[in-house]
Amino acid sequence: MDNKGYAMSALSFLLIIPAVLLVTVFVDMSHIGGESEGLVLKSDAVFCTAMDIENQIPVMGKEVLRETADGIVESGDAIIDSRKTVKNVLQAKMCQMSELYQNKMGLEVNCRILSLDSSSDPFYVEIKSTVYVRKDNIVHNETISQNISIERLKDPLPFIKCKNYGGVNMTDTRILYGSSLVAYLNAKNVSNAFVYENASSPLFIKKCPYDPYISHGTLLTLKNCIDNGYFHESNDGACFLCRLEGKAVCPHYGLETFVIPSPTLNSSLISAPCSSDHVIFNDSSYPGMEIQYNLEAGNYYKLFLDNGHRSKYGLPYY
Ligand SMILES: [Zn+2]
Ligand SMILES: [Zn+2]
Numbered sequence: 030m031d032n033k034g035y036a037m038s039a040l041s042f043l044l045i046i047p048a049v050l051l052v053t054v055f056v057d058m059s060h061i062g063g064e065s066e067g068l069v070l071k072s073d074a075v076f077c078t079a080m081d082i083e084n085q086i087p088v089m090g091k092e093v094l095r096e097t098a099d100g101i102v103e104s105g106d107a108i109i110d111s112r113k114t115v116k117n118v119l120q121a122k123m124c125q126m127s128e129l130y131q132n133k134m135g136l137e138v139n140c141r142i143l144s145l146d147s148s149s150d151p152f153y154v155e156i157k158s159t160v161y162v163r164k165d166n167i168v169h170n171e172t173i174s175q176n177i178s179i180e181r182l183k184d185p186l187p188f189i190k191c192k193n194y195g196g197v198n199m200t201d202t203r204i205l206y207g208s209s210l211v212a213y214l215n216a217k218n219v220s221n222a223f224v225y226e227n228a229s230s231p232l233f234i235k236k237c238p239y240d241p242y243i244s245h246g247t248l249l250t251l252k253n254c255i256d257n258g259y260f261h262e263s264n265d266g267a268c269f270l271c272r273l274e275g276k277a278v279c280p281h282y283g284l285e286t287f288v289i290p291s292p293t294l295n296s297s298l299i300s301a302p303c304s305s306d307h308v309i310f311n312d313s314s315y316p317g318m319e320i321q322y323n324l325e326a327g328n329y330y331k332l333f334l335d336n337g338h339r340s341k342y343g344l345p346y347y
Contacts, residue, residue, distance in 0.1 A: 072167045078130050079162045079169040082140050085126060086119075087177045090145070090156050093119045094182055097273060101185035102199075105192030107275030115270070116145040119156070130162075137163040147268040147281040148176050152236050152260075154269060179269045181233050184260075184286070186267070189275040190310045202258060203229045210288070210309070214302055219314055224301040224333070227291040231258025234269065234284065246343025248322045252330070255322065260286045266307035277310035292328035296321075301333040308335075318347040 093115055097108065108114050120142045127138040139161040148155040153176040162169045187204050191197045194216070195209035206228045214222035237259030245251045263285035271279035287304050302309060303317035317333035324330065336346050 068167070071164045074134060074136065075162045075164050075167045075169045078134060078136055078138060079160050079171065082123070082126065082130070082138065082160050082162070083171075083173060083175075086123065086140070086142075086156060086158055086173075087175050089122045089126070090115075090119055090154070090175075090177045091179075091182075093122065094154065094177065094179065094269075098183045098185045101273060102183050102188050105188045105196060107185075107189045108273050111270045111273035112145050115273075116142050119145065123158075135164070137161075143172070145270075147270055147283075149282065150176070151262050151268050151281070151283050152180060152234070153178055179234055180236060182269070183232055184230070184234055184272065186272040186275065186277065186306065186310060187230060190277070199232050202232055204232050205229050206288075214309070214314070217312075217314065219302050220316070221298065221301040224290045224293075224298065225288065225309075228288050229291070230288045230306060231260065231286055233258070234260050237261050241343075242341055243343030246345075248320075251320075251322045251332075251342065251344070255287060255289055255332075258286070260284045263305075263307065266305070277307045283307075287332060290331060290333070292323075292325070292330045294327055294329070296329050298331075303335050303338065304332045305334070305338055320344055 097111070097115055097118070101107065123140040123142060127140050130136060130138045139159075141159045141161075143157040143159060145154065145156050155174060155176055157172070157174045159170070159172045184204070187197055187206070191206065191209040191213055194212040195207060197209055198205045198207060206225065208226060210225040210228050211222050214225060235258060237254055239245060239250050239254055239259075242261060245254060261284070263283050265278055266283040266285035267276045267279040268281040268283035271281065271283065286306050288306050288309050289304065290301070299319045300316050301319075302314045305317075308314045308317075315335060317335045317338070320332045320334055320339075322330055322332060334342070334344065338344075339346055
Protein backbone atom coordinates (compact mmCIF):
# COMPACT_ATOMS: atom_id res chain seq x y z
CA MET A 30 0.00 0.00 0.00
CA ASP A 31 1.52 3.32 -0.98
CA ASN A 32 0.99 6.64 0.64
CA LYS A 33 -1.31 7.71 -2.20
CA GLY A 34 -3.86 5.09 -1.18
CA TYR A 35 -4.07 6.39 2.35
CA ALA A 36 -4.34 9.90 1.09
CA MET A 37 -7.37 8.98 -1.08
CA SER A 38 -9.17 7.22 1.77
CA ALA A 39 -8.64 10.17 4.07
CA LEU A 40 -10.05 12.47 1.37
CA SER A 41 -13.12 10.26 0.83
CA PHE A 42 -13.67 10.24 4.58
CA LEU A 43 -13.58 14.01 4.61
CA LEU A 44 -16.14 14.02 1.78
CA ILE A 45 -18.47 11.70 3.69
CA ILE A 46 -18.74 14.02 6.71
CA PRO A 47 -20.70 16.80 4.91
CA ALA A 48 -22.87 14.16 3.26
CA VAL A 49 -23.76 12.73 6.68
CA LEU A 50 -24.35 16.21 8.03
CA LEU A 51 -26.63 17.02 5.11
CA VAL A 52 -28.70 13.89 5.62
CA THR A 53 -29.00 14.70 9.32
CA VAL A 54 -30.20 18.18 8.51
CA PHE A 55 -32.76 16.85 6.01
CA VAL A 56 -34.08 14.34 8.51
CA ASP A 57 -34.35 17.09 11.09
CA MET A 58 -36.06 19.40 8.62
CA SER A 59 -38.66 16.82 7.69
CA HIS A 60 -39.29 16.35 11.39
CA ILE A 61 -39.89 20.10 11.79
CA GLY A 62 -42.04 19.90 8.61
CA GLY A 63 -44.36 17.40 10.27
CA GLU A 64 -44.72 19.52 13.33
CA SER A 65 -45.37 22.74 11.42
CA GLU A 66 -48.00 20.95 9.31
CA GLY A 67 -49.88 20.19 12.52
CA LEU A 68 -49.39 23.78 13.54
CA VAL A 69 -50.78 25.00 10.20
CA LEU A 70 -53.86 22.78 10.52
CA LYS A 71 -54.48 24.04 14.03
CA SER A 72 -54.01 27.69 13.11
CA ASP A 73 -56.24 27.19 10.03
CA ALA A 74 -59.03 25.89 12.26
CA VAL A 75 -58.55 28.80 14.64
CA PHE A 76 -58.40 31.38 11.84
CA CYS A 77 -61.39 29.98 9.89
CA THR A 78 -63.52 29.82 13.03
CA ALA A 79 -62.61 33.40 13.94
CA MET A 80 -63.53 34.52 10.39
CA ASP A 81 -66.85 32.61 10.54
CA ILE A 82 -67.75 34.27 13.83
CA GLU A 83 -66.71 37.70 12.56
CA ASN A 84 -68.81 37.26 9.41
CA GLN A 85 -71.81 36.15 11.45
CA ILE A 86 -71.88 39.22 13.74
CA PRO A 87 -73.35 41.62 11.12
CA VAL A 88 -75.76 38.94 9.85
CA MET A 89 -77.06 38.21 13.36
CA GLY A 90 -76.96 41.91 14.21
CA LYS A 91 -79.24 42.76 11.31
CA GLU A 92 -81.55 39.89 12.26
CA VAL A 93 -81.87 41.22 15.81
CA LEU A 94 -82.53 44.77 14.55
CA ARG A 95 -85.18 43.43 12.16
CA GLU A 96 -86.87 41.36 14.86
CA THR A 97 -86.84 44.34 17.21
CA ALA A 98 -88.37 46.71 14.63
CA ASP A 99 -90.95 44.09 13.61
CA GLY A 100 -91.89 43.60 17.26
CA ILE A 101 -92.54 47.34 17.60
CA VAL A 102 -94.56 47.40 14.36
CA GLU A 103 -96.65 44.60 15.88
CA SER A 104 -97.11 46.08 19.37
CA GLY A 105 -96.67 49.84 18.92
CA ASP A 106 -94.56 49.79 22.08
CA ALA A 107 -91.18 51.55 22.13
CA ILE A 108 -88.24 49.79 23.72
CA ILE A 109 -86.13 51.30 26.47
CA ASP A 110 -82.40 51.77 25.88
CA SER A 111 -82.34 50.23 22.39
CA ARG A 112 -78.53 50.09 22.33
CA LYS A 113 -78.32 47.93 25.44
CA THR A 114 -81.40 45.84 24.60
CA VAL A 115 -80.31 45.00 21.05
CA LYS A 116 -76.71 44.41 22.20
CA ASN A 117 -77.84 41.92 24.86
CA VAL A 118 -79.99 39.94 22.42
CA LEU A 119 -77.13 39.86 19.91
CA GLN A 120 -74.71 38.80 22.66
CA ALA A 121 -76.95 35.87 23.57
CA LYS A 122 -77.08 34.74 19.91
CA MET A 123 -73.30 34.99 19.54
CA CYS A 124 -72.80 33.00 22.75
CA GLN A 125 -74.98 30.21 21.33
CA MET A 126 -72.98 30.22 18.12
CA SER A 127 -69.63 30.22 19.96
CA GLU A 128 -70.78 27.22 21.95
CA LEU A 129 -71.64 25.32 18.75
CA TYR A 130 -68.14 25.93 17.39
CA GLN A 131 -66.61 25.01 20.73
CA ASN A 132 -68.41 21.66 20.81
CA LYS A 133 -67.94 20.83 17.13
CA MET A 134 -64.35 21.87 16.65
CA GLY A 135 -62.90 21.42 20.14
CA LEU A 136 -61.86 25.06 20.21
CA GLU A 137 -62.17 27.67 22.91
CA VAL A 138 -64.43 30.34 21.36
CA ASN A 139 -65.59 33.59 22.89
CA CYS A 140 -67.37 36.47 21.14
CA ARG A 141 -68.03 39.56 23.24
CA ILE A 142 -70.18 42.39 21.88
CA LEU A 143 -68.57 45.51 23.33
CA SER A 144 -71.02 48.10 21.97
CA LEU A 145 -73.83 48.65 19.50
CA ASP A 146 -74.40 52.27 18.54
CA SER A 147 -75.32 54.80 15.86
CA SER A 148 -72.75 55.10 13.10
CA SER A 149 -71.47 58.31 11.49
CA ASP A 150 -73.51 57.19 8.46
CA PRO A 151 -77.16 57.11 9.66
CA PHE A 152 -77.97 54.24 7.27
CA TYR A 153 -75.69 52.00 9.36
CA VAL A 154 -75.41 50.82 12.96
CA GLU A 155 -71.94 50.20 14.35
CA ILE A 156 -71.03 47.08 16.32
CA LYS A 157 -67.74 46.70 18.20
CA SER A 158 -66.77 43.25 19.39
CA THR A 159 -63.91 41.02 20.49
CA VAL A 160 -63.50 37.60 18.93
CA TYR A 161 -61.26 35.12 20.79
CA VAL A 162 -60.51 31.64 19.45
CA ARG A 163 -57.91 29.29 20.92
CA LYS A 164 -56.64 25.77 20.18
CA ASP A 165 -53.76 24.76 22.48
CA ASN A 166 -51.07 27.38 21.95
CA ILE A 167 -52.65 28.99 18.85
CA VAL A 168 -54.68 32.08 19.74
CA HIS A 169 -56.67 34.51 17.59
CA ASN A 170 -57.80 37.54 19.58
CA GLU A 171 -59.16 40.51 17.67
CA THR A 172 -61.25 43.59 18.43
CA ILE A 173 -63.26 44.62 15.39
CA SER A 174 -65.72 47.32 14.38
CA GLN A 175 -68.40 46.53 11.80
CA ASN A 176 -71.19 48.56 10.21
CA ILE A 177 -74.58 46.94 9.56
CA SER A 178 -76.92 48.49 7.02
CA ILE A 179 -80.40 49.29 8.28
CA GLU A 180 -81.86 49.48 4.78
CA ARG A 181 -85.02 47.41 4.24
CA LEU A 182 -85.83 47.49 7.96
CA LYS A 183 -89.25 48.88 8.92
CA ASP A 184 -89.50 52.42 10.30
CA PRO A 185 -90.89 51.80 13.80
CA LEU A 186 -91.58 55.44 14.74
CA PRO A 187 -95.10 55.97 13.26
CA PHE A 188 -96.33 52.76 14.92
CA ILE A 189 -95.22 54.03 18.33
CA LYS A 190 -96.49 57.60 17.86
CA CYS A 191 -99.92 56.65 16.52
CA LYS A 192 -100.61 53.69 18.79
CA ASN A 193 -102.87 55.67 21.14
CA TYR A 194 -104.61 57.54 18.32
CA GLY A 195 -106.18 54.61 16.49
CA GLY A 196 -102.98 53.01 15.17
CA VAL A 197 -101.81 52.70 11.56
CA ASN A 198 -102.15 50.14 8.80
CA MET A 199 -99.62 49.11 6.19
CA THR A 200 -99.40 47.92 2.62
CA ASP A 201 -96.38 46.07 1.20
CA THR A 202 -94.46 49.33 1.03
CA ARG A 203 -96.30 52.10 2.88
CA ILE A 204 -97.67 53.07 6.26
CA LEU A 205 -101.30 54.26 6.00
CA TYR A 206 -102.36 56.63 8.77
CA GLY A 207 -106.13 56.65 8.20
CA SER A 208 -107.40 59.17 10.76
CA SER A 209 -104.79 58.50 13.45
CA LEU A 210 -102.29 61.16 12.39
CA VAL A 211 -104.99 63.84 12.40
CA ALA A 212 -106.00 62.74 15.91
CA TYR A 213 -102.33 62.79 16.98
CA LEU A 214 -101.78 66.31 15.53
CA ASN A 215 -105.08 67.63 16.93
CA ALA A 216 -103.98 66.51 20.37
CA LYS A 217 -100.99 68.83 19.90
CA ASN A 218 -103.32 71.71 18.87
CA VAL A 219 -101.78 72.07 15.43
CA SER A 220 -103.77 73.98 12.82
CA ASN A 221 -104.85 72.38 9.53
CA ALA A 222 -104.05 68.91 10.84
CA PHE A 223 -106.89 67.59 8.65
CA VAL A 224 -104.51 67.73 5.66
CA TYR A 225 -103.02 64.48 7.01
CA GLU A 226 -106.30 62.52 6.83
CA ASN A 227 -105.34 59.30 4.98
CA ALA A 228 -101.71 60.41 4.74
CA SER A 229 -98.95 57.85 4.19
CA SER A 230 -95.20 57.41 4.65
CA PRO A 231 -92.67 54.75 3.60
CA LEU A 232 -92.69 51.47 5.53
CA PHE A 233 -89.08 50.46 4.81
CA ILE A 234 -85.95 52.51 5.24
CA LYS A 235 -84.38 53.08 1.83
CA LYS A 236 -81.60 55.54 1.12
CA CYS A 237 -82.50 58.28 -1.36
CA PRO A 238 -80.19 58.05 -4.36
CA TYR A 239 -80.89 61.64 -5.46
CA ASP A 240 -77.71 63.14 -4.06
CA PRO A 241 -76.97 66.04 -3.67
CA TYR A 242 -80.38 66.61 -2.12
CA ILE A 243 -80.83 69.99 -3.81
CA SER A 244 -81.57 67.98 -6.99
CA HIS A 245 -85.09 67.50 -5.49
CA GLY A 246 -85.67 71.07 -6.69
CA THR A 247 -86.62 69.52 -10.01
CA LEU A 248 -90.16 68.57 -9.02
CA LEU A 249 -89.99 65.35 -11.05
CA THR A 250 -87.11 64.19 -8.82
CA LEU A 251 -89.13 65.13 -5.73
CA LYS A 252 -92.08 63.13 -7.11
CA ASN A 253 -89.86 60.11 -7.84
CA CYS A 254 -88.36 60.34 -4.34
CA ILE A 255 -91.84 60.43 -2.78
CA ASP A 256 -93.20 57.64 -5.01
CA ASN A 257 -90.26 55.40 -4.06
CA GLY A 258 -90.49 56.25 -0.35
CA TYR A 259 -86.89 57.25 0.22
CA PHE A 260 -85.21 58.41 3.43
CA HIS A 261 -82.64 61.19 3.73
CA GLU A 262 -79.78 61.95 6.09
CA SER A 263 -80.76 64.56 8.65
CA ASN A 264 -79.18 66.56 11.47
CA ASP A 265 -82.55 66.81 13.22
CA GLY A 266 -84.39 63.55 12.46
CA ALA A 267 -83.82 60.62 14.82
CA CYS A 268 -81.35 57.84 14.04
CA PHE A 269 -82.67 54.29 13.69
CA LEU A 270 -81.76 53.22 17.24
CA CYS A 271 -83.52 56.26 18.75
CA ARG A 272 -86.57 55.59 16.54
CA LEU A 273 -86.81 52.20 18.28
CA GLU A 274 -87.19 54.19 21.51
CA GLY A 275 -90.00 56.30 20.01
CA LYS A 276 -87.93 59.45 19.51
CA ALA A 277 -88.52 61.73 16.53
CA VAL A 278 -85.36 63.74 17.13
CA CYS A 279 -82.06 62.84 18.80
CA PRO A 280 -78.52 64.15 19.20
CA HIS A 281 -77.11 61.68 16.62
CA TYR A 282 -76.87 62.21 12.89
CA GLY A 283 -80.17 60.66 11.77
CA LEU A 284 -82.87 60.10 9.18
CA GLU A 285 -85.77 61.99 7.66
CA THR A 286 -88.60 61.05 5.34
CA PHE A 287 -91.73 62.83 4.11
CA VAL A 288 -95.20 62.13 5.44
CA ILE A 289 -97.34 62.51 2.34
CA PRO A 290 -100.82 64.09 2.54
CA SER A 291 -103.29 62.28 0.31
CA PRO A 292 -104.07 64.15 -2.94
CA THR A 293 -106.81 66.76 -2.66
CA LEU A 294 -109.21 68.61 -4.94
CA ASN A 295 -108.68 71.71 -2.83
CA SER A 296 -105.99 73.93 -4.36
CA SER A 297 -106.46 76.88 -2.01
CA LEU A 298 -104.94 75.43 1.17
CA ILE A 299 -101.37 76.67 1.38
CA SER A 300 -100.24 76.13 4.97
CA ALA A 301 -100.21 72.94 7.10
CA PRO A 302 -97.89 71.14 9.55
CA CYS A 303 -94.47 70.61 7.94
CA SER A 304 -94.35 67.25 6.13
CA SER A 305 -90.95 66.15 7.44
CA ASP A 306 -91.51 63.15 9.72
CA HIS A 307 -89.31 64.48 12.52
CA VAL A 308 -91.39 67.70 12.59
CA ILE A 309 -94.72 65.84 12.51
CA PHE A 310 -93.66 63.48 15.30
CA ASN A 311 -91.73 65.92 17.45
CA ASP A 312 -93.43 67.30 20.59
CA SER A 313 -93.69 70.72 18.99
CA SER A 314 -94.27 70.79 15.25
CA TYR A 315 -94.21 73.86 13.01
CA PRO A 316 -96.02 74.77 9.80
CA GLY A 317 -94.80 74.53 6.22
CA MET A 318 -96.01 76.12 3.01
CA GLU A 319 -97.35 74.09 0.10
CA ILE A 320 -95.22 72.64 -2.65
CA GLN A 321 -97.37 71.20 -5.38
CA TYR A 322 -95.31 68.43 -6.98
CA ASN A 323 -97.98 66.84 -9.17
CA LEU A 324 -101.47 67.38 -10.60
CA GLU A 325 -103.42 64.38 -11.83
CA ALA A 326 -107.11 64.19 -12.77
CA GLY A 327 -107.85 67.40 -10.89
CA ASN A 328 -106.05 66.11 -7.77
CA TYR A 329 -103.35 68.25 -6.23
CA TYR A 330 -100.34 66.40 -4.79
CA LYS A 331 -98.75 68.60 -2.12
CA LEU A 332 -96.06 68.68 0.49
CA PHE A 333 -95.78 71.38 3.13
CA LEU A 334 -92.25 72.58 3.90
CA ASP A 335 -90.61 75.39 5.84
CA ASN A 336 -87.69 77.34 4.38
CA GLY A 337 -85.10 75.21 6.19
CA HIS A 338 -86.25 72.07 4.40
CA ARG A 339 -86.77 73.96 1.12
CA SER A 340 -83.15 75.00 1.23
CA LYS A 341 -82.01 71.42 1.97
CA TYR A 342 -83.92 69.99 -1.01
CA GLY A 343 -83.27 72.81 -3.50
CA LEU A 344 -86.87 74.06 -3.46
CA PRO A 345 -87.77 77.75 -3.79
CA TYR A 346 -88.31 79.80 -0.59
CA TYR A 347 -91.76 81.19 0.11
ZN1 LIG B 1 -85.08 62.03 -1.85
ZN1 LIG C 1 -80.19 58.84 17.92
